[in-house]
Amino acid sequence: MFFSWQKKTPLILQSETNECGLACLAMITGYFGKRVDLASARTIHETTSHGMTLRELITAFERVGMMARASRIELDDLRSLSRPVILHWSFNHFVVLVKVTHRSAVIHDPGIGRRSISLRELSDKFTGIIVEAWPAETFDKKPMEMNVSVSDLFRGVRGLKRILSSVLALSILVELLSIAVPAASQFTIDTLVQSSDREGIFFIGIVVISALLIKSTFSVIRAWVLMSLRYTLGVKWAEMFFNRLSRLTLPFFEKRHTGDITSRFQSLTAIQEAFTADMVASILDAIVIIISMVIIFTNSPLLAMGPLAAAMGYVALKAGLFSMYRTRKIEHIAFEAVQSSHFLETIRAISAIKMLNLAPIRRREWVNHVVNSTHAGNQLFKLDLLTNTAAMLFVGFSGIYVLSVGALEFDKGITTGILLAVMLYADMVITRTVRLVNAVSDFCLVSMHSQRLTDIAVSPVERDEGERSPAQLNGHIVIRNLSFRHSPSDPNIFEGINIEVMPGESVAIIGPSGCGKSTLLHVLAGLYEPTDGDILINGISISSIGKRAIRKHVAFVMQDDKLLAGTLQKNITGFSESPDMERMAECANYAAIDDEICSFPQGYDSMIGDIGSTLSGGQRQRISIARALYRQPRVLLLDEATSDLDIDNEQKITHAISQLPITRIFVAHRPEMIKSADRIFNLQLNAWN
Structure with missing residues (x-):
């Protein structure tokens, strides 16, 4: 689990077009330790087609055990406030002010995400009205969340345990063969090469080649089984959520953008990957890391320090960047949803756009949406690039450490075969640690994806069947x-x-x-x-x-x-x-x-x-x-x-x-x-x- 001891303001994006006030409320309560999702916030206050007034926002805070007040202040006074604080924005929106300096400000905009803006833009859009909120005596940190249970997604999938057991068994065989290769290399160099046993070397070569063929065969079978599982889950989940979506009440669709609804279905794929291939691989990676470290430590505790330090360094780096990565991921999804909505709206209204000569304006807006989406994607790419580069450096450091320290340990019983085997195991530790940590990071993002699906899963549906279903009506x-x-x-x-x-x-x-x-x-x-x-x-x-x-x-x-x-x-x-x-x-x-x-x-x-x-x-x-x-x-x-x-x-x-x-x-x-x-x-x- 990735976490931070520092008190932070969570980023929560609105699902409905007029619920920026509720999203800001959820961000403020989250800062004070009470997690409130939008589905629960709607039970506190049902949004209207005209949004939320200041009085309604203050009342909503009181219902979650907080005190709040609205006031008018000057721009220069924002620096003296205890943040976060809600700003009235452009006369029709609410945002959360997270940070303000002499040159810029950071806001959490429920419509598009975290933004760093200039003081000039802050001056242009801030109306002078703020809402401050703080915990009252009745405030408690008990979460108010309606998340989709991952177990509910897997319920009803026939043969799931059998399929996962088969994948796990095949994976264990593959990993055992992978672990055996360095040991076989050590035995070949230290025993057979030293004694010039050509028949033994030939026999070991045949064994290694056979093991590689068996490993490849098992890997193909495992991939085939996983493909079957992905297909089964993909069809079942898509059918389940589409059926749920089609039964939602009409107001659900009237309050949301088409692109946002479409993007929520993409979260199914992320959850599917995390709990099929990634879950099995993570279990095995953890086992391989432990076995490899035990083997290295058995041969030389000093040699084990290098790969251990490199692995812990990567874990610390990934944990430190996780909060930022999650925020950037949320922003990227939001920008892509806005871009998709704009695209679909343009197609539907193309006749009016042509007659009103709005094509140049729509093009400029489209380009802005593409730029925002691409920029958010680039921010994710930069973080991935940083962690991937760090992973390569950690692998290199581990290899150099093992080689250097191993060379100094030759007079203490370290042989060439042992050194080679330790280098192979050390590389295995780092690469598997990188893969395991990345998978754990994806598991932690599952909560974000499940929250997006929660909007569909907990919204009220129409009652298809009633207590009475008359066979015929006469129209009275x-x-x-x-x-x-x-x-x-x-x-x-x-x-x-x-x-x-x-x-x-x-x-x-x-x-x-x-x-x-x-x-x-x-x-x-x-x-x-x-x-x-x-x-x-x-x-x-x-x-x-x-x-x-x-x-x-x-x-x-x-x-x-x-x-x-x-x-x-x-x-x-x-x-x-x-x-x-x-x-x-x-x-x-x-x-x-x-x-x-x-x-x-x-x-x-x-x-x-x-x-x-x-x-x-x-x-x-x-x-x-x-x-x-x-x-x-x-x-x-x-x-x-x-x-x-x-x-x-x-x-x-x-x-x-x-x-x-x-x-x-x-x-x-x-x-x-x-x-x-x-x-x-x-x-x-x-x-x-």
């Missing part, structure tokens, strides 16, 4: 005293809504922009959980019906509905393995898109990309409607689902759907669409028109 919906807000600190978007929709009825939801019309449909679809009130379908509360059952009978066409990469047929049929082609064509006809699809050269087999390919906005909307109808829902929710259509097509679709036994609730602004409803509900007034 009752909304009772329904209220919704995104977090306890946010105001209600709407409250006390009461609506009853009869089976087969068409209801239009109207109101000014921002009054919560789309949000209401998201709540009805089960994508958001209501804050207060209840929704009944067929007289059954949706809280007792699993999400899977709800979405089996409720279809939702959203404003920004996405088509997936594949054929039009697969998109409309929901990628069914046994699609009903007749029903697909019928639904496309209801959506007024069948004729246009049939006019395509490839028809329903036409491929589209994940951003819609060459389809127009109206065509994408109509395909989305056809996709919703294919599922044969009893309730159809439409959120501006025909806003890109001309009046004629909109009326055709509206008339066609009205002939179906479906309850329709839709949001629209176009008068013609609103007039088609049986009844109209004004959400802002909470009343029927």
